[in-house]
Amino acid sequence: MWSRQLNGVLKNVPKIGSLRTTATAVPGEPKGPNIVTAVPGPASKKLIADLNTINQSGSVQLFADYDKSIGNYLIDVDGNVFLDAFTQISSIPIGYNHPELLKVFHEDHKLKALVNRPALGVYPGKDWPEKLRNVLLSVSPGLPQVMTMMCGSCSNENAYKALFISYRAKERGENVDFSELENTSCMVNKPPGSPNLTLLSFHGAFHGRTMGTLATTHSKAIHKLDVPSLDWPIAHFPRYKYPLEENVRENQAEDQKCLAEVEDLIEKYNKKGTYVAGIVVEPIQSEGGDNEASPEFFQELQRIAKKHRAGLLIDEVQTGAGATGKMWCHEYFNLESPPDIVTFSKKMLTGGFFHTLDMRPKHPYRIFNTWLGDPGKLFLLEAVVKVIKQQNLLEQVQKTGNRLKAGLLDLEKQHSNLLNSTRGRGSFLSVNTTDHGLRDKILEKLKQKGVIAGGCGDHAIRLRPSLVFQEQHADIFLDKFSQVLNDVK
Amino acid sequence: MWSRQLNGVLKNVPKIGSLRTTATAVPGEPKGPNIVTAVPGPASKKLIADLNTINQSGSVQLFADYDKSIGNYLIDVDGNVFLDAFTQISSIPIGYNHPELLKVFHEDHKLKALVNRPALGVYPGKDWPEKLRNVLLSVSPGLPQVMTMMCGSCSNENAYKALFISYRAKERGENVDFSELENTSCMVNKPPGSPNLTLLSFHGAFHGRTMGTLATTHSKAIHKLDVPSLDWPIAHFPRYKYPLEENVRENQAEDQKCLAEVEDLIEKYNKKGTYVAGIVVEPIQSEGGDNEASPEFFQELQRIAKKHRAGLLIDEVQTGAGATGKMWCHEYFNLESPPDIVTFSKKMLTGGFFHTLDMRPKHPYRIFNTWLGDPGKLFLLEAVVKVIKQQNLLEQVQKTGNRLKAGLLDLEKQHSNLLNSTRGRGSFLSVNTTDHGLRDKILEKLKQKGVIAGGCGDHAIRLRPSLVFQEQHADIFLDKFSQVLNDVK
Structure with a gap:
């Protein structure tokens, strides 16, 4: 585990699993990633081939099951469970199927605002x-x-x-x-x-x-x-x-x-x-x-x-x-x-x-x-802003970000032949790899271990978790990242 | 009433109200327009002033009540009821609050597809x-x-x-x-x-x-x-x-x-x-x-x-x-x-x-x-396409369009000093007025009588009703249009 390998700032953080889920988490999250097939799995592959008959779909990585995805976890059609630190190219604010979002359109007025655009x-x-x-x-x-x-x-x-x-x-x-x-x-x-x-x-x-x-x-x-x-x-x-x-x-x-x-x-x-x-x-x-x-x-x-x-x-x-x-x-x-x-x-x-x-x-x-x-989107945003304010999510992001950044800096120190230039604010973080091919290899291996992160520029890895990504999610990410770095070093 | 004034093709059409509402109409429509204030009314005016503090809102005509609007009728915040032949710049396919659209997101899977974009x-x-x-x-x-x-x-x-x-x-x-x-x-x-x-x-x-x-x-x-x-x-x-x-x-x-x-x-x-x-x-x-x-x-x-x-x-x-x-x-x-x-x-x-x-x-x-x-929009479109197919709405559009076009041609004949060049296909119809100022005056008077139509080009009036605009709606439109033409001639 990475926490055993790391020194310095993170020496005294609790181990994974010992942190209680705080109020900012979406209820019902799995305990961690769980990969049951190669990614993309057979069901995703079949759907990718199908979609490719309809349009240019070379960018599709997998097919997701949005009925089952929850909080920081994206679940795919093959049953693989991913910790999502990329969140649909940085566009999911408070995790999948947040209860506050699911109930927005139960209100008749809001449903009508959506339908009568x-x-x-x-x-x-x-x-x-x-x-x-x-x-x-x-x-x-x-x-x-x-x-x-x-x-x-x-x-x-x-x-x-x-x-x-x-x-x-x-x-x-x-x-x-x-x-x-x-x-x-x-x-x-x-x-x-x-x-x-x-x-x-x-x-x-x-x-x-x-x-x-x-x-x-x-x-x-x-x-x-x-x-x-x-x-x-x-x-x-x-x-x-x-x-x-x-x-x-x-x-x-x-x-x-x-x-x-x-x-x-x-x-x-x-x-x-x-x-x-x-x-x-x-x-x-x-x-x-x-x-x-x-x-x-x-x-x-x-x-x-x-x-x-x-x-x-x-x-x-x-x-x-x-x-x-x-x-x-x-x-x-x-x-x-x-x-x-x-x-x-x-x-x-x-x-x-x-x-x-x-x-x-x-x-x-x-x-x-x-x-x-689109009024429908503004009603969803209303729920998001309410959750950000009520749950002090900006503070959560800073706490999560501190943990993540400290971990990345530690890993950078351990793997200075692979990583450098850890940077960013809050949980909007990134680290450079030494080259493009290595970056893509790391992202691929992370995915096969159940963690979705993103690439940007020529050789950077970027993290774009949701605002409900917490310290325990950071620890899981760092653990998997550490495993992958040991794997490729 | 226009039906008394018109000759030719429309002589034998039934009078307003004698047509039964057919299966393609949205249930619960009012019988016709009903204007209770000047347009915009006091409630709309207050909201326009408010919105104008937030952005450039000079294009806003009125504030609508989308909880109450139904089928081909737009109802505003002052309680005015308009027959809508313009449908949000031609973007409402099957009328306001169509029951098939209102039920789309009652299905859990579709709601989740909307929320987890x-x-x-x-x-x-x-x-x-x-x-x-x-x-x-x-x-x-x-x-x-x-x-x-x-x-x-x-x-x-x-x-x-x-x-x-x-x-x-x-x-x-x-x-x-x-x-x-x-x-x-x-x-x-x-x-x-x-x-x-x-x-x-x-x-x-x-x-x-x-x-x-x-x-x-x-x-x-x-x-x-x-x-x-x-x-x-x-x-x-x-x-x-x-x-x-x-x-x-x-x-x-x-x-x-x-x-x-x-x-x-x-x-x-x-x-x-x-x-x-x-x-x-x-x-x-x-x-x-x-x-x-x-x-x-x-x-x-x-x-x-x-x-x-x-x-x-x-x-x-x-x-x-x-x-x-x-x-x-x-x-x-x-x-x-x-x-x-x-x-x-x-x-x-x-x-x-x-x-x-x-x-x-x-x-x-x-x-x-x-x-x-946006998957949410595709689920709404799925319901629209189903309704178009099941209710033969393209046939309805042709029937409504024939009625509307014949009526416009008749009015053009009666008011050749005001109107010319009736044209279009289906219910996507228009007629030219003799000048820009006249066009705007006619549109304004139509609105004050409870009919929303659009302008386009320099001096054309365009009709963009929904696909559930029926013959009886065409008759109401033609009646009001005839009144306005008599008014301005």
Whole structure:
């Protein structure tokens, strides 16, 4: 067992099984993973072959049984029980089949709101403003306005439009109407109506896969190949040396280098008339490899944005909703004012974005589509937010995260030929392996032992457990991880 | 009453109220509209003011009570009862609170599929292939493959990517891998990895509001202003003279002119190296003004697409799911083979697209996102498809549509100074008014009389009733419309 092998900070933690399940766990969880077939098992294999006749399904790993999955445990169609530290690409907030979620639609009013999905921008239901206020704005990172959307890509796409609209409104001047030439030229995709504006993004970023967001995504070639794109500025995002406390000066220099490039690029693009209307950035580059940057980096980034009248959009689609131990990861950065826009989706269950009054278009029908979100998702989120608050889940995430991080650091010390650069906040954690092949091998072996984790970037392992992942789940994960590392070393 | 005023085809139809409610109606509908306040009423006004503190809500018309709304009747928070011939921008398939929809999530398995929303591209639930086959492919317009998505824009965005990917795969040659230069250049948005490909769209088209789809949308300036766009080819879509039977030669010439422009544009764009990978078109341009084109136009468009190796995408987001009296409007066109891609959303409740095997990417993770749809929506669609089939709703739509169209033609004859160009298929119908202001005035007066209809283009009135809109509902609509026309004439 890993607890026998580890020294240091975790020497005195109780053994697996001796921890009582606390109030934050979903009742009815199994005691641990249990693997009864190779993964994928025969039933999954059959279904994968079937699905593959209907569409390109090469990404499917297994078929799950969502009737049986519970809490932090995903159960597949072959009866394999997995501890899930990846949670549907980071999108399950409080575990599978949480009783508070299962009962939401027992309420007739909520079921009807789900079934009669309205065009929220035209005929919303009677409790829509109250739900936006009491559910979404109750967890807003200091921003007074919120729009709901369908998914992460569509949240960013619409937030990008808000950045462009606000930038042009400022250029045009308050209360100045669209010119006739703007009205006609935009209809054929030409300036000045369709202006030569740009957004600055970062190498390694992931903001989505629709064409606007894809122009700001630079994580993997397979996401981008063959799709036409836009000549927009792309700066380098800091790549730190770990452990942070031993590399302070180098990492500060890295911050400065990247920030200088940001400012250079803005000046260069502005000079050629392709003005930078906004900077879009993740608080931790997730798909791109869990790349962190310091609070100072983000503070200075915001100053640069303000100086050049570009909006600052922080994309919290993956980092948001509590995974880092704060509701929003950028709350760690102590920015001098909130960002202009914060986008969300995944664990928030609904897409959308918070924004300043400056980012609110003067005219209706500009940030608009048929559905503009889904009341059914907001009712589910209401239950999630209630559970987060009542059960102090952010505190739980910090406790679990501390345990997990200490364990990862310990394993990194024991296996310095395999692992390095343990990092992250809350239970939003990752560790680098020494190469891509090794990373994939470790993830595969973990899966065969009943633990689902994720990969990101070229050679990182990322953990994205739910907010009800507790210390005892961390111990199980660390134990299995330790077994796999001994196996591959 | 209109039935006393009208001559011709409708002389012998039974009066309102004398028709029995048939099996296709939702039980419990009121007998007709009932307006008790100005619209919006005081309760709606208060909620609009409240919502407006949270986001830009200038598009909101009223607040609805979805607990009380039923069948074809939308009931608002002031107790006003509207006959709904617009159905949430054409997105309610079988009326409000249909009993078959209300019972879907009483089934534990379906409720759990809704609550545990998976990453469908990685860990789908056990019945996912069966549901794709028995629900979606059971209504496919001859296409063997289907992908699910979240909404109309995201369905088109992803379908556009499929067009680009397939075009480049053919250019590159079967089994030829991405070059090193493609892999690196795409990461910074540059060719050859991000190639200079284009899509041809039509003036007046609407395909969505995200950046890729917005580049192919040309319906209203307010949708496009301030958002950067792409230099892609835009051809004219036929604008017919009505009645069609009296303008055959002119309309054929219009087809030829538009088709010649399509071919010219493709040749011009191909010549300058910005190859046209696809043509995207609505079977009836909906937001742009309900502009129809003939089957011959679409047949020839498909031939041009094939000749130039461009994919043909038919966007049935608004026209699909039975509104025209066939499941898919393009089934009226007798194309020599199915289109390469057909996109859907709205009344289908889930977004997505059907496609040929040619449009299926060879590699996984190319048409991909976290959720890739929502099993909960597919369960609702399953109930809708069952009701459509069991109750022969396509036949009902044709019957209702015949009644509505005959009535509109009659009113057009009586009010030729106000109305012209009645057109459409099934109950997907529209009529032009003589100008924009008149159109808006008529829609407003209809609303104050308890009928919700929609506007589209500059001066068209469009009807988008649900599939359970019956002859008696048509009669109520025509009666109110007649009253309004007498009022404004």
